[in-house]
Amino acid sequence: MKFVRALGAGLLAAASLLPFTAANAADDTIKVGVLHSLSGTMAISETTLKDTVLMMVDDINKHGGLLGKKVEAVVVDPASNWPLFAEKARELLEKEKVAAVFGCWTSVSRKSVLPVFEQLNGLLFYPVQYEGEESSRNVFYTGAAPNQQAIPAVDYLMSKDGGEVKRWVLAGTDYVYPRTTNKILEAYLKSKGVKAEDIMINYTPFGHNDWQTIVADIKKFGAAGKKTAVVSTINGDANVPFYKELANQGIKADQIPVVAFSVGEEELAGIDTKNLVGHLAAWNYFQSVKAPENDAFIAQWKTFIKNPKRVTNDPMEATYIGFKMWTQAVQQAGTTNVDAVRQAMYGQKVKNLTGGTAVMNTNHHLSKPVLIGEIQANGQMQTVWKSKDVIKADAWSPYIPESAKLKADWTYPWVCGNCAEPKFKM
Amino acid sequence: MKAFRLLLVLLALLAWAPAHADEFSDAVRALNADNFADKIAAAEALSALGDGRAAVILEALADGRLHAAGDGTIVMEQGGAYRDAITQAAASSADASPITVNNRLRGVLRGAVGRLGLFSPDPELRKRAAESVIASPTPESAAMVRRALETETLPEVKRMLSLALANLDLADADPERRKAAIQALRDSSDPMVRGQLQHMLETESDPEVKAAADKAVGAINSRLVWVSVGANIFQGLSLGSVLLLAAIGLAVTFGVMGVINMAHGEMIMLGAYTAFVVQEVFRATLPPEYVGLYLPVAVPVAFVVTFVIGVGLERTVIRFLYGRPLETMLATWGISLMLQQLVRSIFGASNREVANPAWMTGGIDLIGGFTLTYNRVIIIGFCLAVLLALAALLRWSSFGLHMRAVTQNRPMAAAMGIPTGRIDAATFGLGSGIAGMAGVALSQIGNVSPNLGQGYIVDSFMVVVFGGVGSLWGTLLGALSLGLVNKVLEPYAGAMLGKILVLVVIILFIQKRPRGLFALKGRSVES
Structure with a gap:
């Protein structure tokens, strides 16, 4: 009995302490949410981004925090389960009351959390290249839109340096990002005078690993006497057996080059790259680019993760830019209030790790440089083409007739993510 | 007078030799240009x-x-x-950085090496040169x-050279030459040749040549x-052997x-990770030329590891x-999740690189652009060996x-x-051990990640x-027929729809014959 009473007293004491600590925490910390899968199929890619956010938080706290407060990262694990993304997002916004969320990788996870962020007026920073055709008031997209990755890559292949490609294989994994990107690319190629019979489109399931037939088909398609290239939106680790099969069937990069939009340094770390030399990748960032900002970032990452062999990649840079922009916007607004921060985000500038300056536009997308690189034997990319200036992202592709009419601009008088005309008349 | 002339020749030779050498070394040095256009110009100058x-040197650059x-x-x-590229003297690599190349430069280099190699005293080099002339034809090469x-x-090099010449002659201005080239190429089964002939059908103006090209295209097509068909059967057998490997352990x-x-897939995954560990040990302890031998060693090691784990589980x-x-x-499903997380904690969430040994990379080019890839052939053989040993x-x-x-x-x-x-216990261990060996084989064609097993578990049960x-x-x-049906359907229906169709076929089949292809008969079965 005595024990029970003691326990009861203890519990009471604890309960009375609880609200006090919570209030105390709210006063001197700013919480940010990290919504990346730490288990399941996407863990491979997303764990790195979680660590990147933690590194940035660690860094800002070392430099005195934000608005004089400490920044605290709240990490949740949506486990590569798309509906769980929405639940975890709600938990972060309602229960943890985070000021901003950094997260999502696949487009389907983003689409799943979108209603939650719009309903609760949260702020999501999405750091991955994606298919475009979207602009939400509550999301800032720091990855590339198709016109910052796919279109320049195709232009490069059409140029003299790229080999004047005349025949195209569009190969992708069967989900929304490759399908939309290929729709844009097909329309773009046709607008450049490529005939329908010179375009081959092919979709495979997630994690596909028997590429014999498809690679043989590509070989056959490329034997028609016109220079052929493969534009790959194959996602995740299905790339490894794909490249292996290409090498085994003797397809070399100077005969049929493959340009990939989802293969970066991190993915190459799991492949024997000897046979991939010369195949291409288009991104906004390569680890191999020599720039003081990049060197500092790579050094910081290797120290933070305590592994000198770890590589950096494009979504990490996008996370870095997103986090920096958010902290700058918070400092400028003097508060973490979502509406105030959103206003302060427009025109926010951060130095790219590869040189030049990224700017946040009113369509919630960035202006960034585009890089095209050839894969090297050491798993790094060697830049073979770089856009002269930063390229502004199109939220809506001008090459798809339905979306060519739409415009995204969240400032007066448009105030809309998908409108054909402004909401307010001037 | 005679002596004077001789002296002149000698002098000229002396003057020419260093000049020649300088020209050569200048051209080599020019390869280290700042941009690719200059490098291409330098490579062309050097080959000229x-x-x-x-x-x-050009081959090394490529x-x-x-x-x-x-x-x-x-x-x-x-x-x-x-070595110093010009003087051939030994050199140190301390501060050297590789000269970068891109695909366009690589193409130019391939063509240049080809043309230079045509007159090499080494027949092997001449053969390679003929191949590269076919691969990257330029109008200058014909002469x-x-x-x-x-x-x-x-004779062998001669045959290849005449093929290369015929390829080049298809674009010749003289219709007789074009016709002769078509005659020479009629017996080829190279899809590349067919592509060129088809292209010719569209542009050819001479009706006689056009008719010959049309006939040749028909012959090549048939x-x-x-x-x-042959390629399809091979790919089907190869997919079937992969399915079979994954399923044999489960069959036990x-x-x-x-x-x-449900943890069968994780046994496969553990086998693949064993291959990775063995490879790392080989890399750390042995000189590079023996590292390729890790694979035959990994097979029994993986069997033992997964056998022990299997017995422990049982x-x-x-x-x-x-x-x-x-x-x-x-x-077992819970165990499978635990094993996955265990591997993720030990080896990390990202994929691990298990390299194909040199003897498993590449393939033999059979006729008509069909490549028999070594890794697939070896896996078919390995799979049959495992099955026979088990039987x-x-x-x-x-x-x-x-x-x-x-x-x-x-x-x-x-x-x-x-x-x-x-x-x-021993039976369960045996089934797990076989799954482990399958994992070693599957690490050669797919990814080694903690989720590796999940991709195979459904297929294994299906088989x-x-x-x-x-x-x-x-x-x-079951495995071979599923593999064949899958591959026959794939070109028509696509990989996605093909898989769905196979599932539908299996469901219908199971409705008709609930016990599968071979039903065991006996008193014990229904108990």
Whole structure:
């Protein structure tokens, strides 16, 4: 009995302490949410981004925090389960009351959390290249839109340096990002005078690993006497057996080059790259680019993760830019209030790790440089083409007739993510 | 007068030799240009000198083995040793960085090396040169190939050169030459040739040549149809052998013992990670030329590792759940998640690189652009070997006899003095061990990640159920027919729809024959 009473007293004491600590925490910390899968199929890619956010938080706290407060990262694990993304997002916004969320990788996870962020007026920073055709008031997209990755890559292949490609294989994994990107690319190629019979489109399931037939088909398609290239939106680790099969069937990069939009340094770390030399990748960032900002970032990452062999990649840079922009916007607004921060985000500038300056536009997308690189034997990319200036992202592709009419601009008088005309008349 | 002339010639020679050498070394140095356009110009200039030494240098550049040292000397790497590209003197690689190339430059280099190699004294080089002329034809090459043909003596090289020449002559201005080229190419089964002839059909103006091209395309087409049928069968067998490898272990645990083992895929995954660990040990301890031998070593190691884990699982969990399929399923599923997380904690969430040994990379080019890839051929052979070994073990060893006795009638076997508990553990271990060996093989064609097993578990169950529970030969036939059907459907329906169609076919088949292809007959089956 005595024990029970003691326990009861203890519990009471604890309960009375609880609200006090919570209030105390709210006063001197700013919480940010990290919504990346730490288990399941996407863990491979997303764990790195979680660590990147933690590194940035660690860094800002070392430099005195934000608005004089400490920044605290709240990490949740949506486990590569798309509906769980929405639940975890709600938990972060309602229960943890985070000021901003950094997260999502696949487009389907983003689409799943979108209603939650719009309903609760949260702020999501999405750091991955994606298919475009979207602009939400509550999301800032720091990855590339198709016109910052796919279109320049195709232009490069059409140029003299790229080999004047005349025949195209569009190969992708069967989900929304490759399908939309290929729709844009097909329309773009046709607008450049490529005939329908010179375009081959092919979709495979997630994690596909028997590429014999498809690679043989590509070989056959490329034997028609016109220079052929493969534009790959194959996602995740299905790339490894794909490249292996290409090498085994003797397809070399100077005969049929493959340009990939989802293969970066991190993915190459799991492949024997000897046979991939010369195949291409288009991104906004390569680890191999020599720039003081990049060197500092790579050094910081290797120290933070305590592994000198770890590589950096494009979504990490996008996370870095997103986090920096958010902290700058918070400092400028003097508060973490979502509406105030959103206003302060427009025109926010951060130095790219590869040189030049990224700017946040009113369509919630960035202006960034585009890089095209050839894969090297050491798993790094060697830049073979770089856009002269930063390229502004199109939220809506001008090459798809339905979306060519739409415009995204969240400032007066448009105030809309998908409108054909402004909401307010001037 | 005579002596004076001789002196003049000598003087001229003396003057020419260093000038020539300088021209050559200048051209080599020019390869280290700032941009690719300059490098291409330099490569073309170097090959135009017609110097025999250029071929080796250009080839090194294409392979990324040409380095530029800090003081501007060009260094060539060959088998780990560095040499000055111009003087051939040994050089250090301390401050050298590789000269970068892009695809366009690589194409130019391939063509240049080809043209230079045509007149090499080494027949192997000449053959390679003929191949590269076919791969990257340029209008200038035709005259050179024609010259090379005149002096060529070896019939094999001669044949290749005339093929290369015919390829080039298709674009000749003279219709007679074009026609002759078509005649020469009629017997080819190369899709590349067909592409060129088809292109010709669209542009050709001479009706006679056009008719010849049309006939040749028809002849090549009818041959290529057979090639593609053959390729399809090979790909089907290869996919079937992968399915079979993944399913044999399950055929033992599920088919023979009746345990629904959801952790079967994780045994495959553990086998693949064993291959990774063995590879790392080899890399750390042995010189590079022996590292490729890690694979044959990894197979028995993986068997032992997964055998032990399998026996452990059976003794600690599964033996308490015999006769309760639902609980077994849930328990093994839980175990599979735990094993995945364990591997993720130890090795990290990202994929691990298991490299193909050199003897498993590449393939033999058979006719018509169809490549027989080594890794697939080896896996088909390995899979059959595993199956035969298992069948022999079951048929002829005393352990096999005990195992069959226990599965057919447990109380009777126990009454005869067979230690049924120990046999159960060993059988489960055997099934797991085979899955582990399959993992080593599958690490050669797919990814090694903690999720590796999940991709195979559904397919494995499909094969075992389709083939008939408890029958090894049913598993073999089930796997091969699923592989073939999948590959026959894939070109028409696409990879996605093909998979769905195969599933539908299996569901319909199971409706008709619930016990699969080969149903075991006997009293014990329904009990």
